[in-house]
Amino acid sequence: MGLPPLHRSAALYLAWIGGLCGGVVLLLANLFPFPLPFATPGAFFGAVVELEIFFVLLIWPFFVPSLLREGCTAPLLLAYVGALLLFALPLVLIAANVSSVDAPGVFRSQVMVAALAALAAGVAARFRAALPWYFLAVFWISATHSFWAFLGQEMGASSPGVSIYLSPFWGAVADRSAPAWVQAALYGLGGVGMLSVPARKAAA
């Protein structure tokens, strides 16, 4: 039991850091023929955290099976999550500096990313067959609830007030801190719970 040699999982780290750095370059380098309206200093931190959440929810689960095959145990996947957050820390600090986000805000966002990564790892490790349903659920919770609330705001339709406590992309950039903490607790406990369940019980 232990972590596999690093070079076996290098693709994971390179995808992670490459995705984040590439996203930052796209935001800052004026590569498009038109200015990106959301690429503002005030929204920069939010954009970097959203990139992190996108990766841990939708890309990270694809790496989990190969890590398990190489001998990594499910609970040790949390060590990978920690390494990913450590790797991204300089970028997150720069983004927080640019957007004037204080230390509690940075901490909260990274706890939420870790919780979502634990959830994705738990699903991919213990319920691999359910991964398509997981992606559908992520899409439903992330996109549909936000769109529903948008329609509610713009057109007066009623939308559930609980959406902000479920949708990760929305909760991460909410003005209040409660949605991020609620989601971190909810998804984090779910993820850690799944990872700590013995494999046979989970399969049964």
Added chain:
Amino acid sequence: MTASFALVLLLQADPQIEKVERLVGNVNRPLLWMPLKVTLTSASDFSGDVVATSRFGFSVARAVKIKAGGREEVLLPSIAAEEVIAGKTRFKLPGDVVNPDRIVLVDARLPYAGDLVSTEKVLYQRIAPGDLEKTLPRGLLEAADLVLVKEGAGTAAPTRGDAEKAVAAVQERPACLEAVDRGMWTQAPQAGWVPAKRTWALFFVTTYAFAAFVALAVVAKRFPKFGFACVGAVAALGIAGYGVFPRGQAWIVGQSAEVVPTAGEGREHRIWFLQCATEIPAAKVDFPRLVKPIFPTMGGTEDPFVLRVDDRGSSVEGLKILPGRPACFGGSEGWARAKDPEALTGAVVVKGGEVEGSGPLSDEFKAWRRFVGREGRFAVVGRSDRAAGLVQSADLADEHERPPIFIRTLK
């Protein structure tokens, strides 16, 4: 304890404002410096500020110390001053002002100084030599059309005949920076990223991604045992790199314009635009010279700030800056140049008040047009911005200067 506190309060009583004089006379030139001479007396020791509030929404403050029973005269620069405040004592400035065509300041040492009589068109205002020395070099007498002096800076007129000739020869007051200048605001930087932070962030992410690739794809593959150490080392280097990342949220774009007449001393006007990426509720900015705020409209500012002056520079305190709503300050100083600069670009010649040629005019020329006058030459020295470090502020992340302007006035 209470008794000693009461004693301190008693000793720190408010001073009395005995007199407030406008050095340039009771005239109405609201966009220019109009220095005040404030005479204060105090029965007890006083240490605090003398403040002149402006109708534009800001205040000019100067620190003063008066010994018990003492009397102090303070020269306080002001623009469109409404009230002078010392401690809790307030002095409302009278609103009865005149609008002469010409303001002529006369050095009180000149033998004919007391003989000159003001008319409806020309106001003669005597000024003490000490006040002249303290105000003229700093550009505080810019509201005057002519400063007649016995010797030194200004127009030397030892006899009354010389003075009359000089007054008759006055045509147009040299242009100076004004507290409201919409044209200058066309030069304001666009809102957005702090330039240094943007450049740093781009440099950092590309270097960091490259370092990560080398650590993971080369070093960790060759030495698998040290793989995680490599990741930790790259992350540690990244965090160390963050240590030198600019912290402030404000940046400054400056520009100087040197106006050199055919004879006599020239002046260097310098403006600074302060812009920010995220809101700064109360910035403190130290300028190397006396500056005045330059507003885009006569409305001035809705967020009051204090311009603190001393004998050399000036600083702005409690300045609120918002993204997309920069602040502009400008100041002038005397300037002596040995010869014209080289590598001039964007030259524009003005003759008889008209621009020669039919080419498109740059925004810079339009902004500084009035400094060229009726006959003169405008040019830009060099092409690219350069880093500068003239202004100090804890909120400052970046300061750079646009290519300077060189203006040779010919009449």
